[in-house]
Amino acid sequence: MAKIAFILLCHKDPDAVINQAQSLTAVGDCMSIHFDARAPRAQFDTIRDALKTNPNVTFATRRVKCGWGEWSLVQATLHALHAAVAQFPDATHFYMLSGDCMAIKPAQYVHDFLDRRDVDHIESFDYLTSDWIKTGWREERLVYRHWFNERTQKKRFYAMFELQKRLGLTRAIPGDITVMIGSQWWCLRRQTVESILEFRKQRPDVMRFFRTTWIPDETFFQTLVRHLVPERDIDSRTLTFLMFTDYGMPVTFHNDHYDLLLSQDFLFARKISAEAHDLRRRLGVLYACEGARFRISNEGRSLFTFLTGKGRTGHRFAPRFWETESTLGRERDLLIVLCRKWHVARRLVDCIRTSTGLPCIGYLFNDESCALPDLGGIQDSMDKRHRHRRALLRMLYEHYDSDRLLICLDPSNLDLIEDFCRDRSVTRLLEIDCDFSDRDLIEHAMRVGLAGDGTPPETLARLLPTIRNDMALETDTLRDRNFAHHSRLREADPPARNARAIAAFLDCSEPIAGALATTDQLFAE
Known part of the structure; x- marks a missing residue:
């Protein structure tokens, strides 16, 4: 039977992290937590003290200061994976989560789902030929080196990009890999995770390449899984339900979304609002339920598009x-x-x-x-x-x-x-x-x-x-x-x-x- 080691990346709200860890480990699963080193040390100590007696919880071997679009997010994930692989030798699956994620199916349903097919669940589409990237940079993410954070060091980020572009300082993608892209929220089998950790030691050239790509959390694991695992053993979808607005921002779920979330054909959902206390309570209790049955309708995305379209429908007044x-x-x-x-x-x-x-x-x-x-x-x-x-x-x-x-x-x-x-x-x-x-x-x-x-x-x-x-x-x-x-x-x-x-x-x-x-x-x- 599947046993999950959750890889939790979080950076705020210690009480919510504690509740999340206790809920997900209460039925026998386990968790490895990376708490952002940018957060106050006192908050991390609060989490560690509250969970120190829980044998199903461990912590990343090292805390990293994380930034959006940086290699630090992948590095933090690898530290948490190292700790989970060492601490939980009987874990069969490793499921990536954020502090805003919560289960929308009970543990029994989740385990049965994972037991039915011996595959890795990870979105992975060809980086250069797929339409996963809708707008913005494509090749520029890979062929140029990115040392600075685009959000916090915008001037340096774009200055270095323009300098490399002007001098023609492009680089080649490692010849034996095909870069893939997809959601960072995946569920991988133990043998796959162990292969990735071993590959990391054997291929420093690939590691150097990804360290200076932009937004590597959308490409690193996606690429390595496709490189190391036969295609027949990969289900190219995420098991975490998430939606984005027209402005590219994640949709946040609130108290009145409980029934909608349960009816989606996914195991977890993000982002759950920190203020949605009733929703968080109900979903926390849900994971330990037994014998629950679900009617999957999967209309969430089309329903969101319909409802958000009201009130801002544009009209065309000139002929094409x-x-x-x-x-x-x-x-x-x-x-x-x-x-x-x-x-x-x-x-x-x-x-x-x-x-x-x-x-x-x-x-x-x-x-x-x-x-x-x-x-x-x-x-x-x-x-x-x-x-x-x-x-x-x-x-x-x-x-x-x-x-x-x-x-x-x-x-x-x-x-x-x-x-x-x-x-x-x-x-x-x-x-x-x-x-x-x-x-x-x-x-x-x-x-x-x-x-x-x-x-x-x-x-x-x-x-x-x-x-x-x-x-x-x-x-x-x-x-x-x-x-x-x-x-x-x-x-x-x-x-x-x-x-x-x-x-x-x-x-x-x-x-x-x-x-x-x-x-x-x-x-x-």
Whole structure:
């Protein structure tokens, strides 16, 4: 059975460190602690005195002053690993943690998870060819030497970089290694850790190289594991759940995130707020629980993106460069059916096609599987459809040899609606206003990735009001735009009123509009 030696890097809050160590070692696991040498000695003494009688806790062989982006973080980790390997000979796995990390699954679940597969869990992607680095330096981290801390010695850091760049003082990457990159939060097997420590003694050239790379905690272990361990024995993922904001800062979790964290397919999470006392207490108790069952929904990242996007949604007021001087044509009509319940819109559109012969396309800008004719590849991906939206529609007009075309859009696509309504063509909107039950909202959340089959009812209960309010806001925003030729068909309205809306939208006769308004089971689920 797996026995974990946690490698804890921390620099503050001695009480939280003590609680974390006691919680994680209470069920038989162990821990090696490195407490930053920049922190007051008295805080370290407090931690050591509180844990000195705990046989499952040891301390790094040496305390290092740590700095972000420096080799010191790797050095501190290696000191803690040395102590753990020597002190805990029966430890099978070594799990890297920070003081802000906490378990989001019980020890029994964690051990069973590690026992199922004999692999190392560490993110490791090719440094030069992967897209793990989104912006900023790439090769510059490696081919130049970095002696100073970018945050605390910014002038020296960039002065040395510019000097090396001007003089052409680049260096080669050790020829037999492929530099990898990934999250610093890993879980490695004992034989892997022992191989790394031995490699460190045998290859001083590699150690010198990484000592002066920038942010080596994202490359050192990731590179060595790939160098020393067969690919089949590596699971390139972190077992620690973490998210980042649009500004590259880690997301912090608070008391009301308990259910969300437990439903993620991870073993630990960071960063847990120091002020989230209730969350820390509940997660601390959780690790010792037995027999707990979990419904994994894994919707955390998509849910965070959805919620944080509200209130700062940007709108585009100028056409993209490829759309300059581009129009659907003054003589053409574009009819757009807006409805959140896609099956209702499709049902009505099928009847319109049958009754009028009008060319009709479904949710071509929302649904990848929407049936489209072969238009030379522009229809192949959702990205191409959005990027070349007007060209796509012009080709559809020509394909159907018609000056009228009907498409469906989700009301959330306000940028598309505004763009088409600004065109020189005549754009008509038919908004279908459906009633939504809680079940409807749940299905909507699942369709857009905000929830899954395993999402706990408590999470859904908190999510539903947000979705309902979001829909109401979309509706209000749509009407506030005062688009010309905007008609509404409401589930709650009598057929006669809905017939008038359809007639205005299609510019058709009253008998045809009346028949469409009374379509059998139009709003049925």
